[in-house]
Amino acid sequence: MINVLYFARLREQLDTESEELEVHPELKDMSRLTQSLRQRGGAWAEVFAGRETVLMAVNQEVASGDTPIKDGDEIAYFPLVTGG
Amino acid sequence: MINVLYFARLREQLDTESEELEVHPELKDMSRLTQSLRQRGGAWAEVFAGRETVLMAVNQEVASGDTPIKDGDEIAYFPLVTGG
Amino acid sequence: MIKAISVQTEPFDTAAEIEKLRADNPAIGAIVTFLGLTRDSNAGQRVASMTLEHYPGMTEKALEKILDEAQTRWELQGIRVVHRIGELKPQDPIVLVAVASAHRGEAFQACEFVIDYLKTRAPFWKKEQTPEGSRWVDARQSDNQAEQRWRRGD
Amino acid sequence: MIKAISVQTEPFDTAAEIEKLRADNPAIGAIVTFLGLTRDSNAGQRVASMTLEHYPGMTEKALEKILDEAQTRWELQGIRVVHRIGELKPQDPIVLVAVASAHRGEAFQACEFVIDYLKTRAPFWKKEQTPEGSRWVDARQSDNQAEQRWRRGD
Numbered sequence: 098m099i100n101v102l103y104f105a106r107l108r109e110q111l112d113t114e115s116e117e118l119e120v121h122p123e124l125k126d127m128s129r130l131t132q133s134l135r136q137r138g139g140a141w142a143e144v145f146a147g148r149e150t151v152l153m154a155v156n157q158e159v160a161s162g163d164t165p166i167k168d169g170d171e172i173a174y175f176p177l178v179t180g181g
Numbered sequence: 182m183i184n185v186l187y188f189a190r191l192r193e194q195l196d197t198e199s200e201e202l203e204v205h206p207e208l209k210d211m212s213r214l215t216q217s218l219r220q221r222g223g224a225w226a227e228v229f230a231g232r233e234t235v236l237m238a239v240n241q242e243v244a245s246g247d248t249p250i251k252d253g254d255e256i257a258y259f260p261l262v263t264g265g
Numbered sequence: 266m267i268k269a270i271s272v273q274t275e276p277f278d279t280a281a282e283i284e285k286l287r288a289d290n291p292a293i294g295a296i297v298t299f300l301g302l303t304r305d306s307n308a309g310q311r312v313a314s315m316t317l318e319h320y321p322g323m324t325e326k327a328l329e330k331i332l333d334e335a336q337t338r339w340e341l342q343g344i345r346v347v348h349r350i351g352e353l354k355p356q357d358p359i360v361l362v363a364v365a366s367a368h369r370g371e372a373f374q375a376c377e378f379v380i381d382y383l384k385t386r387a388p389f390w391k392k393e394q395t396p397e398g399s400r401w402v403d404a405r406q407s408d409n410q411a412e413q414r415w416r417r418g419d
Numbered sequence: 420m421i422k423a424i425s426v427q428t429e430p431f432d433t434a435a436e437i438e439k440l441r442a443d444n445p446a447i448g449a450i451v452t453f454l455g456l457t458r459d460s461n462a463g464q465r466v467a468s469m470t471l472e473h474y475p476g477m478t479e480k481a482l483e484k485i486l487d488e489a490q491t492r493w494e495l496q497g498i499r500v501v502h503r504i505g506e507l508k509p510q511d512p513i514v515l516v517a518v519a520s521a522h523r524g525e526a527f528q529a530c531e532f533v534i535d536y537l538k539t540r541a542p543f544w545k546k547e548q549t550p551e552g553s554r555w556v557d558a559r560q561s562d563n564q565a566e567q568r569w570r571r572g573d
Contacts, residue, residue, distance in 0.1 A: 102320070104318065104320055104388065104390060105318055105390035105392070105401060106390070106401040150404075154320075154323055154388075157320070157322050157323035157326050158323075158326070159386075173320060173323065173388075175320065175388060175390070176390065176401070176404075177403075177404035178384070178385065178386065178387060178388050178389055178390060178404065179384075179389065179390050179391045179401075179402040179403070179404055179405075180317065180319070180348065180359075180360070180383060180384065180387055180388075180389020180390070180391065181301055181348075181359070181360050181380055181383045181384040181387070181389065186474070188472065188474055188542065188544060189472055189544035189546070189555060190544070190555040234558075238474075238477055238542075241474070241476050241477035241480050242477075242480070243540075257474060257477065257542075259474065259542060259544070260544065260555070260558075261557075261558035262538070262539065262540065262541060262542050262543055262544060262558065263538075263543065263544050263545045263555075263556040263557070263558055263559075264471065264473070264502065264513075264514070264537060264538065264541050264542075264543020264544070264545065265455055265502075265513070265514050265534055265537045265538040265541070265543070265562075278434075279433075279434055279437060280432075280433055280434030283433060283454065287456065287510065289510075290510075291458060291459035291460075291509040291510050292458060292459070292460075293456055293458070293510075294455065294456055294457075294458045295453065295454070295455060295456070296452075296453075296454040296456065297451065297452070297453050297454075297530075298450075298451070298452045298454070299449065299450075299451050299523060299526075299527070300437065300449070300450040300451075300452070301448065301449060301523070302441065302447055302448055302449070302450065303448075304445060304446060304447070304448045304521065305445035305446070306445075306446075355445040356441065356443075356444075356445050356447075367458065368561075369453060369455070369531075369534060370561075370565065372453075373453070373527065373530075373531050376451075376527075377523075377527050380523060407522075407524075411524065
């Protein structure tokens with residue numbers, strides 16, 4: 098299982114704070130996971146359409162499309178940061 | 182009369198904190214005044230020999246050799262500043 | 266070098282943070298602090314209040330990395346970062362970055378570096394409450410440019 | 420813009436100075452402060468204490484000019500400068516420069532500008548007491564270079 102977290106605007110748009118997902122062999126990296134989320138359609142298709150920057154983290158480190166995913170990982174999706 | 186002030190290292194070297202001087206026609210600008218001080222000899226010749234930077238002010242504004250002197254002026258000589 | 270990071274809902278005490286940084290270290294000649302405050306308007310609209318969300322765990326890691334990077338770039342005696350989360354009103358302090366070093370040049374540069382990186386790399390998000398409803402604050406192009414000044418060949 | 424200059428023998432209260440700068444101004448988004456402290460060594464020698472002399476009257480005028488120049492260069496909400504004179508011990512605060520503005524870039528630049536100019540243009544002189552007697556501190560070439568960064572075509 099992997100735990101997927103959504104923050105800020107994304108959390109509201111997807112109406113989801115977190116979810117647990119099974120690790121399939123097809124979800125071997127972040128770009129595959131993002132693709133599968135986009136395929137859910139509706140708000141998911143919209144958020145992951147690539148119009149707005151969506152940042153990703155794996156185990157609390159910034160990740161990119163080719164960052165691999167393994168069982169037990171904590172994944173996060175979030176918009177550009179605006180703190181400080 | 183003009184009031185001449187000496188600060189910091191200069192004050193100690195010249196053993197003078199301030200003095201009042203008559204305004205002569207010959208002391209028309211700061212370079213003339215400096216020259217006359219140097220001609221006193223001893224520590225005065227040393228301080229105003231030009232080996233170390235001596236800054237000058239007329240009426241509390243930074244001055245240069247050609248800054249004119251008039252009756253009632255407050256003149257100051259001091260080393261490079263080291264505050265902050 | 267002493268590093269301290271705090272992410273908290275409670276207000277912080279700027280003077281106390283500076284004191285902790287100075288504490289008993291006579292090698293410190295300069296302390297530069299950046300204090301970020303909530304303004305009452307943004308992008309031309311009145312802001313009544315603001316809510317700050319963050320990613321617990323990742324925030325601390327991201328800040329730690331930024332401080333480590335500052336430490337490799339400059340000779341520093343200490344850095345303290347405090348960032349508030351939750352609801353904030355105009356004039357409330359949001360963030361404090363305090364940097365101590367022997368000389369001022371390093372302290373100024375490291376302090377500005379830390380806040381520039383924090384603004385673009387630490388997972389905090391602001392939501393503003395305005396008379397026309399609430400809105401998520403957009404990332405600023407100027408913050409991106411500020412960060413890029415510090416980029417090296419890597 | 421609010422300007423405040425103080426040259427004093429008494430210690431100052433950094434937090435109180437920041438409070439006075441913030442006071443009731445919700446347009447302020449950034450406050451950058453520089454705090455200069457007495458170190459216990461200089462140029463490789465132990466410093467037991469330090470005496471700060473200045474030129475009363477000219478000091479205030481020189482600081483006023485520096486603040487005016489900062490105000491013409493950046494959009495600021497306020498600047499406060501406090502400089503101590505008399506005898507100081509290691510770890511004692513010597514000088515505080517606090518600058519407020521809407522955004523951080525201006526506040527950082529103006530704060531560094533003010534301290535760089537103060538170091539080369541305000542008539543203060545330091546005399547250090549060391550185990551080998553007292554000595555007047557020499558002006559630093561690095562302070563001169565720091566000042567020159569800000570020079571314009573004029």
